[in-house]
Amino acid sequence: MRKKKQQQTTTLAPGEKVRHCLVCHEEFVSAWSGNRVCNRCRSTAVWKQGA
Numbered sequence: 001m002r003k004k005k006q007q008q009t010t011t012l013a014p015g016e017k018v019r020h021c022l023v024c025h026e027e028f029v030s031a032w033s034g035n036r037v038c039n040r041c042r043s044t045a046v047w048k049q050g051a
């Protein structure tokens with residue numbers, strides 16, 4: 001039997017919020033209100049370059 005990873009509601013610190021990444025649409029914990037992209041996508045920084 002395989003255990004499937006379940007998505008659980010993480011205990012968030014004050015000010016943290018679960019958002020959907022604008023790039024990959026995955027859920028991630030945003031530490032501040034202006035954070036709209038998950039850390040993985042932010043590290044690529046592709047989203048910053050408008051076009």
Ligand SMILES: [Zn+2]
Pocket residue numbers: 021022023024025026037038039040041042
């Ligand atoms: Zn992302």
